[in-house]
Amino acid sequence: MLEARGLVKSFGRTRALTGVSLEIAEGEIVAITGPSGSGKSTLLYCLAGIIRPESGEVVLDGRRIDTLAEAELTKLRRESFGVVFQFGELVPELTAAENVALPMRFNRHGRQESMNGAADRLARLGVSDCADQRPGELSGGQLQRVAVARALVTGPRVVFADEPTGALDTLGGE
Numbered sequence: 001m002l003e004a005r006g007l008v009k010s011f012g013r014t015r016a017l018t019g020v021s022l023e024i025a026e027g028e029i030v031a032i033t034g035p036s037g038s039g040k041s042t043l044l045y046c047l048a049g050i051i052r053p054e055s056g057e058v059v060l061d062g063r064r065i066d067t068l069a070e071a072e073l074t075k076l077r078r079e080s081f082g083v084v085f086q087f088g089e090l091v092p093e094l095t096a097a098e099n100v101a102l103p104m105r106f107n108r109h110g111r112q113e114s115m116n117g118a119a120d121r122l123a124r125l126g127v128s129d130c131a132d133q134r135p136g137e138l139s140g141g142q143l144q145r146v147a148v149a150r151a152l153v154t155g156p157r158v159v160f161a162d163e164p165t166g167a168l169d170t171l172g173g174e
């Protein structure tokens with residue numbers, strides 16, 4: 001379903017990816033491990049269409065996505081991908097529920113429907129109590145669960161988690 005072919009990406013003189021290839025099948029859960037700074041996040045960002053590789057290809061369902069125009073890539077990210085970022089990346093001014101509802105709002109769902117979807121996801125992850133709190137008031141584990149809820153709320157085809165084992169365990173249950 002998702003394939004990387006010979007991905008190369010550098011930041012200045014740092015060669016983060018030097019020709020990475022992998023294939024991920026539908027329904028498969030893949031964990032990429034390696035030392036700090038070895039390029040795991042960079043690979044994830046390339047696969048998720050957040051950054052573009054210098055060379056190589058990213059293919060989703062047989063369609064090359066790394067060369068899509070920005071607007072098309074944004075649409076694909078919104079509709080097909082969910083991402084749990086390493087540091088949560090929740091919007092500090094919004095409540096947990098509003099953060100989780102955001103991807104649905106971006107996909108043009110109404111406010112109430114989006115908030116209902118968020119409440120459902122937060123409940124399934126056991127953090128309904130956090131719904132009205134802002135990220136600064138949450139514990140590390142609660143933040144992680146809210147970030148997972150936000151990644152899952154649109155029912156994406158692919159979920160990427162740039163996280164150690166905690167988020168992976170949570171996602172496995174979903």
Ligand SMILES: Nc1ncnc2c1ncn2[C@@H]1O[C@H](COP(=O)(O)OP(=O)(O)OP(=O)(O)O)[C@@H](O)[C@H]1O
Nearest residue numbers: 011014015016034035036037038039040041042043
């Ligand atoms: N935006 C950037 N600008 C400059 N260098 C970067 C950037 N992003 C990553 N790098 C460098 O690329 C290399 C790979 O970084 P990356 O974040 O992909 O590693 P990682 O394996 O995910 O690390 P960790 O396990 O510590 O999260 C590192 O040397 C890092 O310093």
